[in-house]
Amino acid sequence: MQKLFNYKFFTLINIIIIWQAIAVMANSSDFPTPINVIVSLYYHTVEDELLFHLGVTLYRVFVAFIFAMTIGIFFGILMGKYKKVDKNLDSLLTLGLNMPALVTIILCYIWFGLTDAAAIFAVIINKVPTVIVTIREGCKAVNKELMEISKVYKLSKYDTFSKIYLPQIYPYIMVSARSGLSLIWKIVLVVELLGRSSGVGFQLSMFFQFFDITSILAYSFAFIIVILIIENFILQPVEKKVTEWR
Amino acid sequence: MLKVNLQSKSFKKQNILENINFDVKSSEITSIIGPSGCGKTTLLRIIASLDENYIGSVSFNDNDSIENLGFIFQDSRLLPWLSVKENILLVSKNKDEKKIEELLCIVGLKEHMYSYIKELSGGMKRRVSIVRAFINSPDVLLLDEPFISLDQPTAQVLRKLFFKFFSDYSPIGLFVTHDLDEALAISSRILFLSSNPSTIIYEYKNEPTFDKVEIALKRDKILGDYPSILSGSLS
Numbered sequence: 001m002q003k004l005f006n007y008k009f010f011t012l013i014n015i016i017i018i019w020q021a022i023a024v025m026a027n028s029s030d031f032p033t034p035i036n037v038i039v040s041l042y043y044h045t046v047e048d049e050l051l052f053h054l055g056v057t058l059y060r061v062f063v064a065f066i067f068a069m070t071i072g073i074f075f076g077i078l079m080g081k082y083k084k085v086d087k088n089l090d091s092l093l094t095l096g097l098n099m100p101a102l103v104t105i106i107l108c109y110i111w112f113g114l115t116d117a118a119a120i121f122a123v124i125i126n127k128v129p130t131v132i133v134t135i136r137e138g139c140k141a142v143n144k145e146l147m148e149i150s151k152v153y154k155l156s157k158y159d160t161f162s163k164i165y166l167p168q169i170y171p172y173i174m175v176s177a178r179s180g181l182s183l184i185w186k187i188v189l190v191v192e193l194l195g196r197s198s199g200v201g202f203q204l205s206m207f208f209q210f211f212d213i214t215s216i217l218a219y220s221f222a223f224i225i226v227i228l229i230i231e232n233f234i235l236q237p238v239e240k241k242v243t244e245w246r
Numbered sequence: 247m248l249k250v251n252l253q254s255k256s257f258k259k260q261n262i263l264e265n266i267n268f269d270v271k272s273s274e275i276t277s278i279i280g281p282s283g284c285g286k287t288t289l290l291r292i293i294a295s296l297d298e299n300y301i302g303s304v305s306f307n308d309n310d311s312i313e314n315l316g317f318i319f320q321d322s323r324l325l326p327w328l329s330v331k332e333n334i335l336l337v338s339k340n341k342d343e344k345k346i347e348e349l350l351c352i353v354g355l356k357e358h359m360y361s362y363i364k365e366l367s368g369g370m371k372r373r374v375s376i377v378r379a380f381i382n383s384p385d386v387l388l389l390d391e392p393f394i395s396l397d398q399p400t401a402q403v404l405r406k407l408f409f410k411f412f413s414d415y416s417p418i419g420l421f422v423t424h425d426l427d428e429a430l431a432i433s434s435r436i437l438f439l440s441s442n443p444s445t446i447i448y449e450y451k452n453e454p455t456f457d458k459v460e461i462a463l464k465r466d467k468i469l470g471d472y473p474s475i476l477s478g479s480l481s
Contacts, residue, residue, distance in 0.1 A: 145319075145321075145323060146323065146325060148296055148323075149323060149325070149337070151294075151295065151296060152294055152296070152315055152317045153315070153336075153337035153382075154313070154315075155336070155337065159336060163325070163328065163336055164325060167325070167327040245326050245327040245328075245362045245363075245364065246326075246364070
């Protein structure tokens with residue numbers, strides 16, 4: 001673990017050194033040095049509203065993530081378990097998977113107004129189909145022989161679901177959670193850029209108008225750091241815990 | 247008493263089991279021997295209500311289904327995400343943890359109570375499935391070649407262990423095997439099946455014994471009388 005961390009750290013340092021060298025050679029405001037970006041990050045954090053906007057975006061990511069995962073897991077299990085439901089909803093799922101995110105966002109803003117609810121709803125609609133597909137595949141791969149244990153020993157529905165069925169689809173839930181988090185925060189930024197007056201996406205659009213590349217990179221960094229912390233200190237440990245039997 | 251009256255069971259429009267009728271009394275092990283693929287496992291699955299697509303009836307004490315059943319599968323079939331103890335606790339009706347620990351102690355798995363299944367050897371897994379099958383003191387116990395693919399010494403230890411449990415709990419036992427010596431060691435009756443479709447062709451009353459010489463004599467006698475009986479033919 002320590003070794004892996006050292007490798008990651010070493011790679012990061014190398015990237016920063018190369019970046020610094022190229023930025024110094026380019027000598028352009030469109031390509032700031034990493035030191036400038038760090039100074040900007042410090043300024044926006046301490047003197048400006050970075051923490052507020054970061055908080056707002058994280059709140060939207062969190063709500064959209066919870067709803068998308070819950071709805072996706074529910075319908076994924078239904079479609080994976082019952083062929084009739086799968087047949088009936090499959091074309092709707094294909095539509096959802098192929099609908100461009102931008103179209104959903106614009107339609108939600110037009111139909112429901114430029115509100116937080118519409119923004120979050122648009123993100124959920126974009127993410128749910130991919131969760132469903134992953135979970136459905138997980139349910140189809142459930143080991144039927146293990147399910148027979150439940151029938152032989154007359155287990156309750158709760159025990160059958162929680163102790164035999166669900167553990168088999170945990171890996172699929174974790175895959176969709178991790179890919180879900182990365183997809184959701186990207187869509188949230190687009191949603192904020194298009195129709196909100198707060199959040200990291202909104203701030204990025206402001207900086208874009210002023211060609212303030214340093215601030216754009218500073219905000220991006222702040223957000224990426226937070227997502228990496230969530231990924232490394234929440235999602236990965238949870239995944240390790242639920243799959244430690246492997 | 248377990249009554250099996252199976253008229254027919256077909257698969258892809260072909261009869262695989264036909265006219266299989268027998269009763270098994272309490273504290274008696276009946277072995278079922280037949281050639282590979284003759285439908286022995288299917289017969290057990292029908293009795294366990296895992297396969298309901300057949301013509302006939304299975305009843306236990308005049309009930310259509312067996313409420314308290316134990317099943318030792320060929321492949322152990324333990325849940326890899328649960329520990330040894332949790333695997334047994336899951337199926338235990340009164341969740342008596344002390345009893346589980348006691349039984350695990352008897353089968354020599356006290357040290358592995360909290361181990362995951364991947365940490366166990368093949369023999370250890372079979373021990374866990376034996377404990378799991380007996381934990382509810384079952385009325386009927388079904389065994390589908392439970393000692394297959396184990397080395398002989400391990401299989402012998404497990405047979406004795408199983409026999410001890412069986413004597414303590416006295417359920418009705420139905421034991422599917424292709425090993426005549428194994429059937430002679432633990433069962434009081436052996437049903438020989440034919441194939442395509444399977445039906446009972448011969449019934450042998452037996453006195454269970456672990457004495458190798460006695461088993462060899464009985465085996466030689468049966469095979470002397472019916473040389474092709476293990477291939478499903480009396481000729």
